[in-house]
Amino acid sequence: MAIYKVLLYYAFTPLADPEAVRLWQRDLCESLGLGGRILISPDGINGTVGGELDAVKKYRRKTREYPAFEDIDFKWSEGNSPDDFPRLQVRVRDELVGFGAPGELEVDERGVVGGGTHLTPEQLHDLVAEKNVTFFDGRNRWEAEIGRFTNAVVPETKTSKDFVTELESGRYDHLKNQPVVTYCTGGVRCEVLSAMMIKRGFTDVYQLDGGIVRYGEKFGDSGLWEGALYMFDNRKAVTFSEDAAVIGRCSQCGEPSSRMENCSDLACRTQLVVCDGCASGGLYCAHHRAAETLVSR
Secondary structure: OOOEEEEEEEEEOOOOOHHHHHHHHHHHHHHHOOEEEEEEEOOEEEEEEEEEHHHHHHHHHHHHOOHHHOOOOOEEEEOOOHHHOOOEEEEEOOOOOOOOOOOOOOEEOOEEOOOOEEEOHHHHHHHHHHOOOEEEEOOOHHHHHOEEEOOOEOOOOOOOOHHHHHHOOOOOHHHOOOOEEEEOOOOHHHHHHHHHHHHOOOOOEEEEOOHHHHHHHHHOOOOOEEEOEEOOOOOOEEOOOOOOOOOOEOOOOOOEOOEEEEOOOOOOOOEEEEOHHHHOOOOOOHHHHHHHHHHHO
């Protein structure tokens, strides 16, 4: 029986020819039968790929042979089947993470310049024991509906582009002189977010190294994390143990759930928390239901 695995990774490093890297990565994945999503920019690479274990191991080894990527921190995750990643996307973008501020990020061979202090999961616990820390969610708000760190601040963000507006809104100015720990799925979004926060006057900024994935590997559901982790593939969400709390509530009926599905309106990209019972029917976000009510009047 085949064993399926998923790799999450990123590396911030200057790339002189992103298009050449794209072609190489595309050909490498196709030769190994891997699916997934890989983004490349002049500032580095960010990817999630999945497939049979031996193929994923070969991909990791071959990618590390490229000098700029030799120190990539690959994070392993359990796969279910080839359906986790039914296709392969390898693209070049202006930004590795789409914050809508491509000229703001500064990167050198050591990574992001001026970012937050990296914390291992163990160092995070030490910091929490010493200081009154505020967790700051670096993901889209709907991702936090099924899982987040205890008492985390969750900004009103539908996409990463909303973070600039949120940070400059004044809502979080009371945190500028307090210890703030940013976190996200695998760490890549917080690399950028922490640097953006520091440029906007936040003075004591940290980032969880390896993100929620690495934290879950170490502490599972016995630490400061609560709930399930949303994933941008057909798995939708994963948990770190059978004891994971269910903190999400079905958007249709209010029942506890960690299941995420798309709004049934094909023109809408909203993700909704739904229970198994409601998932069999039409799923519509609040905006769609409000529009339907106006039309019916």
